[in-house]
Amino acid sequence: MNWLYSRKLKMKERILTGDRPTGPLHLGHFVGSLQQRVTLQHSHDQTILVADLQALTDNGQNPQKISDNILNVVADYLAVGIDPEKTTICLQSALPALSELTMYYSNLVSIARLERNPTVKNEIHYRGFGKTIPAGFLTYPISQAADITAFRATQVPVGDDQLPMIEQTNEIVRRFNSVVHDQVLCECRAMLSHFPRLPGIDGKAKMSKSLGTAISLGATANEIRKAVKAMYTDPNHLRIDDPGQTEGNVVFTYLDAFHPDKTFVEELKAHYRRGGLGDGKTKQILEDCLQSMLDPIRAERERLLADKAMLIEVLRAGTEKANTVSQGVLLDVKRALGIALF
Amino acid sequence: MNWLYSRKLKMKERILTGDRPTGPLHLGHFVGSLQQRVTLQHSHDQTILVADLQALTDNGQNPQKISDNILNVVADYLAVGIDPEKTTICLQSALPALSELTMYYSNLVSIARLERNPTVKNEIHYRGFGKTIPAGFLTYPISQAADITAFRATQVPVGDDQLPMIEQTNEIVRRFNSVVHDQVLCECRAMLSHFPRLPGIDGKAKMSKSLGTAISLGATANEIRKAVKAMYTDPNHLRIDDPGQTEGNVVFTYLDAFHPDKTFVEELKAHYRRGGLGDGKTKQILEDCLQSMLDPIRAERERLLADKAMLIEVLRAGTEKANTVSQGVLLDVKRALGIALF
Known part of the structure; x- marks a missing residue:
């Protein structure tokens, strides 16, 4: 490896990202983060955390939901093209x-x-916690700061609703460095997702597996068909000849997100707006698009999940690498605190 | 080792105890816990935690206070006769x-x-925390539950003000076992100290190093002399001939705690009560008693502190043993949660 190349390697931005393994990943993850990760792994030093510890903070009473989904999430990663040779995939609890x-x-x-x-305030409200909020849930931004700093991440891909998490992390970094009078930890920047959050098939803000408004990456052909059929369009678009709204029409939001031919989608929108294009037709186009996109992912996912030992080995190897890095940061922290005696 | 003997070993009660290394230990620790530990190490499976993590929960801004005192506390342990062959002495942060x-x-x-x-409520009040209470401080009872359960402690020596900590630990044990439908963790019992808390030399409830009302185990002869001279007695005992109060008179509280000849102390008390015994005399008796008790401890402490490498090795070896035990419990917990994949 020549000097210039090795220098370039060292200057790579370090990214930390991850998912709570609370269920199989879905199209919202795909468009919001997975596709970006597949691209970033070529140019960035990328670590992906299967965040089981964090998932337990609001599933403390139901750990099986988390343990059942760890390998599902790893299979999702590999199936969409995240390459464990290029990206460190690791298990938070390990x-x-x-x-x-x-x-x-x-x-x-x-x-x-x-x-x-x-962010925590919203989630407390969303999850219906009052004062019964578990300590682990209220404090999870601290745990996230640990995740980010343990990999000396310089960039963290987030939605704008998660900017307070980055702010909290950098506050901790500055506080710690000031207490130990040394630049031990490094601050990070948010990498804002360029794609807005994908709505659920009901048109509500967020895909939700529990509400049945998400299409998972492993959805069967039949599940995809049913989901597209049930999709929210324009409730005032009663007859095919009527002009229709494409704004807030989930079919078009999804076509924007997933259809490879942007010009075709724009023409379709124009046709829908002036009237003469029925929901049956647009839904068929979207379904064909999703079926052909998800068909190979589902097949690959099934192939991967048939070999659990291989998935565990991928996760173990990534976790080993991640342990080396994070133990290094921990040692720096303990040395700075003066408690690294042996 | 014959079968009966090995069986008896296995049935030993397991004790977890420890100290926050916020300063050198003092006579309050000696009478409240250290002497008990010296005795218990012969009959019990005893682990002592140098609780630097816990000490940092209210010294986050001043970690050096903690790091400076870790080896002092280890030296205190060894100097009073805690034997690292019989007791596991370990460092919490390791x-x-x-x-x-x-x-x-x-x-x-x-x-x-x-x-x-x-207990936490009182300490928040005592330390002047309001809502600015650090998260680590509010949650330290959870960390204590981790300490206790990580060694499967069956008995925990505590003062009665710490009973809520035991209650909180057992609540967590029952909650965890119920969530995973298995008896993974074991409950513990409080071992109440038989000796009431030693007051400060000013007669206030608690010895306090920061208020200068504690006599540390490493106090110089001159420090001991000055501390006894400054000791609170009976403010109404103005002339030697006056009858004096022995209740709340710190000199007698300390004589009760430390003088080896209980009959002599009772006679002294009777004399003081009927009058004719001056504070100068009783203080001299106490000073002689403390000097002869602390003289060898101070010498041993100095000898030990001159060899820091040896103290570190004692702590390292104990921590290694403690790691084996606590990692075993952690593995049981992770298996029960279904997340021990490798």
Whole structure:
């Protein structure tokens, strides 16, 4: 490896991202993050965390939901083209440094500060927690700061609703560095997703597996067909000849997101708006598009899930690499605190 | 080793105890716990945690105070006769399982429950925290539950003000076992200290190093002399001939705690009560008693602290043993949660 090349390698931006394994990943993940990761893995030093610890913070009473989905998520990653040779795929609970860093950072963040976090506030409301919020859930932004800093991530792909998490992480970084009078941890920047969040098939803000408004990457041909049939369009578009709305019409939102021929989609929209194009037709076009996109992913996913030992080995090897990196950061932190005695 | 003997060993009660390394240990620790530990190490499977992680929960801004005192505390242990061959002395921050267990347990305890903990409430008040309480401090009862369960402790020596900690631990144990439908963790019992808390030399409830009302185990002869001279007695005992109060008179409290000849102390008390015994005399008796008790401890402490490498090795070896035990419990917990994939 020549000098220039190795220098370039060292200057690669480091990305940390991940998913809570609460269910198989779906089209919302695909368009919001998975596709981006497949691209970024060529240019960036990318680590993906299967965030089982974080998933347990609001599934403490139902750990099986999490354990059942760890390998599903790994299969989803590989099936969409995330390459474990290029991306470090690792299991959060198998990285002790993440828990240990969380403990140290917890002493630098007040309960009041956590309660002010807008993302957490929203989620508390969304999940119906009151004061019964588990300690692990209120404090998960601290755990996220541990994840990000443990890999010295310089960039973190997030939606704009997660910007407070980045802010909280950088606050901890500055607080820690100031306490130990040294630049031990590094700050990160948000990498904002260029694609807006994909709505559920009912047109609501978010795809939700539990509400049945998500199309998972492993959906059968029949499930895809049914989901597209049930899709929310323009409720005022009663007859084919009527002009129709494409804004807020989920079929067109999905066509924008997934159809490879953008010109064709624009022509279709124009036709729909002036009237004469029925929902049956547009839905058929979308279904064909999704079927041909998901068909090979589903097949690959099934092939991968038939060999659990291989999936475990991929995760183990990635976790081993991730352990080396995160233990290094932990050691820096403990040295700075003066407690790395042996 | 014959079968009966080995069986007896296995049935030993397991004790977990420890100290926050916020300063050198003092006479309050000596009478409240250290002497008990020296005795218990012969009959019990005893683990002592140098609780640096816990000490950082309210010293997050000043980690050096903690790092500076870790080896002091180890030297204190050895100087009073705690034998690292009989007792496992280990460093909390070097036991990753403790942080990891804390993460899992955090999902089973609500913020409201933590805020109701009477011990934490008192300490928040005592330390002047309001809502600015660090997350790590509010949640330290969860971390204590991790410590206790990580060693499958059956008995935990505590003062009666710490009973809520035992209750919280057992709540977590029952909650966890119920979630995973298995008896993975075991409950513990409080071992109440038979000796009441030693007051400070000013007669206030608690010895405090920061207020200068504690006599540390490494105090110089001159420091001991000055501390005894400054000791609170009976403010109404103005002339030697006056009858004096022995209740609340710190000199007698300390004589009760430390003088080897109980009959002599009782006679002294009777004399003081009927009058004719001056504070100068009783203080001299106490000073002689403390000097002769602390003289060899101070010498041993100095000898030990001159060889830091040896102290570190004692702590490292104990921590290695403790790691084996605590990693075993962690593995049981992760298996029960279904996330021990490799």
